[in-house]
Amino acid sequence: MVQDTEPDDPVMYKEVAKHEKWRTAIQNEINSIEKNNTWTLIELPKDGKTIGVKWIFKTKRNENGEIIKHKARLVAKGYSQEEGIDYTEVFAPVARMDTVRMIISLAAQKDWKLYQLDVKSPFLHGELNEEVYVDQPEGYVKKGKEHMVYRLHKALYGLKQAPRAWFNKIESHFVFEGFKRCASEQTLFTKKNSEGKILIVSIYVDDLIFTGDDHEQMKTFKESMMKKFDMTDLGLLNYFLGIEVVQKADGLFICQRRYAEGILKKFETDDCNHVNSPILPGIKVGRNEEGKPVDETHFKQIVGSLMYLTSTRPDLMFATSLINRYMSNPTELHLQVAKKILRYLKGTTQYGILYQKGSNGRELEAYTDSDYAGDINDRKSTSGYVFKFSSGAVAWTSKKQPIVSLSTTEAEFIAAVVCTCQAIWMKRIFKELGYKGTECINIKCDNSSTIKLSKNPVMHGRSKHIDVRYHFLRDLTKEGAIELVHCGSSLQVADIMTKPLKIDSFLKLRSMMGMCEFVEVS
Structure with missing residues (x-):
């Protein structure tokens, strides 16, 4: 498949203002802000202070790397806010990956379809309790009113309290609609009708996934959400937080193929020879204080990328967690282990977990x-x-x-x-x-x-x-x-999480975790 290619996302407003596609994206963001009654243009109070704003530009792609839209976001410079003065509470929960996988596995077993909604500019819905003033954005400064500022009624991206304000808003809506919030997972909501049919919704900031055993109930929910919030109906779930979800006839398959390929390309290992296990059996990795130091930032980037890949790759968990212990003062030994993991990844980019349908x-x-x-x-x-x-x-x-x-x-x-x-x-x-x-x-x-x-x-x-x-x-x-x-030790699946294993044992336990290679049906 030929992917659309573009240079890196632009940074400067003057640069993007020359292109129609970006001008349209910017105007869409301004329209969303004004439609939502986010701010009012006023004179800055005598004791008031403003927070700067800037434009952020992002090219959005699907799971195949194809461009689907150009996104412009007006972001407040929240780093200039002071705790206790400009904001109080900032914490907002997000769904655990364990919870997301549990929902996917249950949907596979029950043969339920998984759907996805995307909230457009979610933080604009969050209502602020504090007085917050921001500068007029570049390209949209009112003539003759250059000295005036915007007072925010709703949150902007970048504000410290924005995630909390948004979650409070959507949580109150779910409660109003009769949903029950899970006490053990704040971002999980369920709703049962009179017939005992269930609707399950999980929230990760602006992404909502939902499933259940009643199509009519799911249809009503989707219409209600799109009426209350400005949302995009993404249909069947196929790409969520960098995780590809394939809804097959025999179950649900999750993987991070595109992300894995991106890691190999980023660290220039996409043309290396692959190996059959991420770490050699019997290897002992320690602090290695006598070893030759390596670039700490580069090493941290590798480890961080691999850690996110473990969202669908339990076979990488032990080796990645092992090198994660040596983020400070890494040496050539630690970098060699990290490169070994990348070489293993080279031959297994198509691997993921299959949750089977049925009994x-x-x-x-x-x-x-x-x-x-x-x-x-x-x-x-x-x-x-x-x-x-x-x-x-x-x-x-x-x-x-x-x-x-x-x-x-x-x-x-x-x-x-x-x-x-x-x-x-x-x-x-x-x-x-x-x-x-x-x-x-x-x-x-x-x-x-x-x-x-x-x-x-x-x-x-x-x-x-x-x-x-x-x-x-x-x-x-x-x-x-x-x-x-x-x-028996030979059937102890958790063995793969605690020590380097011989190739045959590693491959056996990897298969027992439901991991397999995805073969795309043409």
Whole structure:
């Protein structure tokens, strides 16, 4: 497929004012601002101060890299605001990627369609409680009134309080429409009709994805939202936060093909030879203080790009989390490991997760594991877990433990507790989504001592020193909410999150997470 190509997005207003496509985009932004009664032109009060504004220009593309529109955004220079004077609350929640994947996996299992709405200029809908004044924007200064300023009634992009104001606005609208907000996930809303049919909506700033088992209810919701807010109906969900969603006959497939290809191009590794695993088995990575330093900014850019790629690539999680520990003072050793990951990515850009339709993988499966004293510098262990639903991974992590474990039992027990916390949270989310499942979640662990310790207060040399805060796992086990069950090491999916593996083991566990290569049907 031939992609549209353009130079980098322009920066200066004078530069874009020469082009019709950008002039149209700028006028559309001004029209949206004025249509929404965002501001009023007034004389600046005696004690008032203004905040500068600037134009930001962005070429929007679809999942295939094709240009779909040119966007101009008027942005306030919020960095000049002072806390307590210009704003108070700024926090606005966004959907967790775990939640988004859970919605996608449930839709796949139920054979529901996923749809997407995009809010045009969402922050313009947020109502301000503070007095905020901004300068007149470049290109739109009123003749004879150059000394006057705009007082904002609604938020502009760039203001510290803009995200909070917008979320408060849309949240109040959902409540008014009869939606129930999930207590465990503030950006998740559900609504059931008299027949028990459910509508599920998840918000990520200006992107809304929704699904459910009643097409009429979804149609009414879409019409209501487009009437209340200025929105674009994007139809079936196919591209969300850089994640490609393919709604297939056998399920739903998610990947980040275009983003992965962009990473390889950015770091000039798109023509390198690929390898079959992201990290060599048996490799030990430490601080390497004697090693030759490398460009810290360049290294951070690689790690940051790879971390976002783990939204759909659990196979990269351990290796990326490992080099993430050495963002400060990286050396050639750390850069070599990062390049190894990029070489693995070269041969797997088409890979993603397939959530299968139907009865396969109906129950939530959990796997927990740890690598005892794996860090060669501080001897801390690494915890890892993987949750599967609809035959694909929906949640995963690879994280160094906060304390030094004195035994393999303690390391495994701490990892199991972390997995348990995630399991309880996911159980609540699934319940909100209308999926109950079994009352008890089985967590698969390959350490017999940990399983026994979760059921009985056995006190011996390997367990007597374990901090009491981790023992709430026993209470959950007694209540029947959680049960640790034995899993053979060869089938321990979470093993891929804790240590470098041999090629055959790595490929086997990667497949068990529902990862496969996407083949486009012509």
